[in-house]
Amino acid sequence: MxxxxxxxxxxxxxxxxxxxxxxxxxxxxxxxxxxxxxxxxxxxxxxxxxxxxxxxxxxxxxxxxxxxxxxxxxxxxxxxxxxxxxxxxxxxxxxxxxxxxxxxxxxxxxxxxxxxxxVDGPKDMRFAMTAAAVARDRMLGKRHTELTQKNVEKVTRYRRGGREEFEEMVGKIEELKLSRD
Missing domain, CATH: 3.90.1030.10 (Ribosomal protein L17)
Structure with a gap:
């Protein structure tokens, strides 16, 4: 067949x-x-x-x-x-x-x-990538793109304490000073 x-x-x-x-x-x-x-x-x-x-x-x-x-x-x-x-x-x-x-x-x-x-686990790659994008935007003083804003909403929607955990991850990435132009 x-x-x-x-x-x-x-x-x-x-x-x-x-x-x-x-x-x-x-x-x-x-x-x-x-x-x-x-x-x-x-x-x-x-x-x-x-x-x-x-x-x-x-x-x-x-x-x-x-x-x-x-x-x-x-x-x-x-x-x-x-x-x-x-x-x-x-x-x-x-x-x-x-x-x-x-x-x-x-x-x-x-x-x-x-x-x-x-998804929503400790090894969630989209969560980490979105946090890195937000940290980079903050470091450069740029506004978040529409796609970044959508991804922030997606990765925090069903996660318990999602916003707090996300801000904590962004803070850790900002401390590492990995984001450069």
């Missing part, structure tokens, strides 16, 4: 290998809160991670069993998933993960790379 609509990426693997790969990626994502992989793998793992966090928000027996079926090391990660991560995303309607494209990881095959990360 040539072409046609595909419901998911097959990733050039049979179904058992593909499921194991995605489970491994999601387990690493929950453990480390950020992973670096190829872009197609990141997009597929993102789908599974979103479902897993939605199960965690339900916090019932069925959701716990489904989460155990996805995670490779449930005894280590279930307390984190149903504790810290569940609390972080309880009031968020969706969009718990973000995929950021990066330069190819391997210079040999030039595969498109990406970082898959949990």
């Amino acid at each position: 040539a072409g046609g609509l595909v419901k998911y990426r097959h990733l050039s693997r049979d179904s058992a290998h593909r499921k194991a790969l995605l489970r491994n990626l999601v387990t690493s994502l929950i453990k480390n809160e950020s992973i670096h992989t190829t872009w197609p793998k990141a997009k597929e793992a993102q789908r599974l991670a979103e479902k897993l966090i939605t199960h965690a928000k339900k916090n019932d027996e069925v959701a716990r069993r489904k989460a155990q079926g996805i995670l490779f090391t449930p005894h280590e990660l279930m307390p984190k998933l149903f504790g810290e991560i569940r609390e972080r995303y309880l009031n968020r309607p969706g969009g718990y993960t973000r995929v950021l494209r990066t330069e190819p990881k391997d210079k040999y095959d030039q595969a498109p790379s990406a970082i898959l990360e949990l």
